Amino acid sequence: xxxxxxxxxxxxxxxxxxxxxxxxxxxxxxxxxxxxxxxxxxxxxxxxxxxxxxxxxxxxxxxxxxxxxxxxxxxxxxxxxxxxxxxxxxxxxxxxxxxxxxxxxxxxxxxxxxxxxxxxxxxxxxxxxxxxxxxxxxxxxxxxxxxxxxxxxxxxxxxxxxxxxxxxxxxxxxxxxxxxxxxxxxxxxxxxxxxxxxxxxxxxxxxxxxxxxxxxxxxxxxxxxxxxxxxxxxxxxxxxxxx
Amino acid sequence: xxxxxxxxxxxxxxxxxxxxxxxxxxxxxxxxxxxxxxxxxxxxxxxxxxxxxxxxxxxxxxxxxxxxxxxxxxxxxxxxxxxxxxxxxxxxxxxxxxxxxxxxxxxxxxxxxxxxxxxxxxxxxxxxxxxxxxxxxxxxxxxxxxxxxxxxxxxxxxxxxxxxxxxxxxxxxxxxxxxxxxxxxxxxxxxxxxxxxxxxxxxxxxxxxxxxxxxxxxxxxxxxxxxxxxxxxxxxxxxxxxxxxxxxxxxxxxxxxxxxxxxxxxxxxxx
Numbered sequence: 001x002x003x004x005x006x007x008x009x010x011x012x013x014x015x016x017x018x019x020x021x022x023x024x025x026x027x028x029x030x031x032x033x034x035x036x037x038x039x040x041x042x043x044x045x046x047x048x049x050x051x052x053x054x055x056x057x058x059x060x061x062x063x064x065x066x067x068x069x070x071x072x073x074x075x076x077x078x079x080x081x082x083x084x085x086x087x088x089x090x091x092x093x094x095x096x097x098x099x100x101x102x103x104x105x106x107x108x109x110x111x112x113x114x115x116x117x118x119x120x121x122x123x124x125x126x127x128x129x130x131x132x133x134x135x136x137x138x139x140x141x142x143x144x145x146x147x148x149x150x151x152x153x154x155x156x157x158x159x160x161x162x163x164x165x166x167x168x169x170x171x172x173x174x175x176x177x178x179x180x181x182x183x184x185x186x187x188x189x190x191x192x193x194x195x196x197x198x199x200x201x202x203x204x205x206x207x208x209x210x211x212x213x214x215x216x217x218x219x220x221x222x223x224x225x226x227x228x229x230x231x232x233x234x235x236x237x238x239x240x241x242x243x
Numbered sequence: 244x245x246x247x248x249x250x251x252x253x254x255x256x257x258x259x260x261x262x263x264x265x266x267x268x269x270x271x272x273x274x275x276x277x278x279x280x281x282x283x284x285x286x287x288x289x290x291x292x293x294x295x296x297x298x299x300x301x302x303x304x305x306x307x308x309x310x311x312x313x314x315x316x317x318x319x320x321x322x323x324x325x326x327x328x329x330x331x332x333x334x335x336x337x338x339x340x341x342x343x344x345x346x347x348x349x350x351x352x353x354x355x356x357x358x359x360x361x362x363x364x365x366x367x368x369x370x371x372x373x374x375x376x377x378x379x380x381x382x383x384x385x386x387x388x389x390x391x392x393x394x395x396x397x398x399x400x401x402x403x404x405x406x407x408x409x410x411x412x413x414x415x416x417x418x419x420x421x422x423x424x425x426x427x428x429x430x431x432x433x434x435x436x437x438x439x440x441x442x443x444x445x446x447x448x449x450x451x452x453x454x455x456x457x458x459x460x461x462x463x464x465x466x467x468x469x470x471x472x473x474x475x476x477x478x479x480x481x482x483x484x485x486x487x488x489x490x491x492x493x494x495x496x497x498x499x500x501x502x503x504x505x506x507x508x509x510x511x512x513x514x
Contacts, residue, residue, distance in 0.1 A: 190327030
């Protein structure tokens, strides 16, 4: 019974694993400053990886779920999820920048690069002594939006695939299926948001940060971990058909 | 920067084995008693919540031991991964475990996923925390027991169909997710520092577990009636009061001095 469920849903299993890997990769793009950034002593948004990834990713899940309610078209659902997550992370970063500039009174500056790779603006002159940069320079903002988009696509891929498993099992889109699929998507999302946060060790500025090159380690870990999570999720959702 | 933890092993007065015993045995006994006795009277489903509190205390102790090494990222991340693994494993366990073996299957599958993620964290990512594998097994196991315990409070059983209908479909599962995560991550997050003491941290874990019991009790009103909901919530409030009182005693014991700041000065006194 269990093996049948897995074989019948092998393509959705693959989609879930791809989604998990995308989420894991996306976290490396998000400018996470952690506790130091909350005191404007490091570049990035002043909270942890998990909170940021969850905030943006879960918004992506909601917008993907909304789209899936109306239409069964994978590209549109993925686009909806990506846009939702990108809007959420952009709003977080804009408000963060406002607070850093007008509240704390520091200029956005990166301590990891001398010139902003996108605008070419000088950075090191503006970094306050004793800090590792502060605020969100343009490159961090762009990187964060890319991260939000990838995370949103990953989250909606998982949601879409699990939803397909659920609909195949029960042949209807009931609140049982939606509830179960949503909580599984959230669970897998959190697992894949925490693994890369251990990889980057709490803070990262974006794709220009030297730590960004460590992403293959987190992606491999997430790949393995998501396979197991996906297997149990698919089996549990397939059991809905027998209720 | 390493957020939280001195980068070394935590000192404990209760050994990890004791805490594991409390968590596994207390958790499973609570869940089974709650599920077996609640048909006789719906009020007795609160026993599942007692099991959840045991598991929360165990999980908080495991978080305390692993986060003392310094995770590099905040302590909340480990509570979220605990419940992420726990929720996937517990619903899987309940779905294939049938009407009796559910919690045990869930616990074993959570421990397996935890072991895999612990191994990946140490071997692939290279976190270099010696107890990472064991701690991940414990945290995932505790997470799954917390979820099943609180589900038992709400539905009075841990059968898959009942849990889906009464906990997952109405969305209470999201509340269980966050409350269980809070119970496991918050105690160490609130108490960490050089003077962190095990008993003080764990008293916060009991207090958080009691709050989860109160909320699960209120949620159980829809399924088990107002009387059972009221009794469960009342038991939760009593445990919360006792645990918080104990916590405040520990705070006063560990503090150099506790002084009152008095009332805010009135406008006349300021002039």
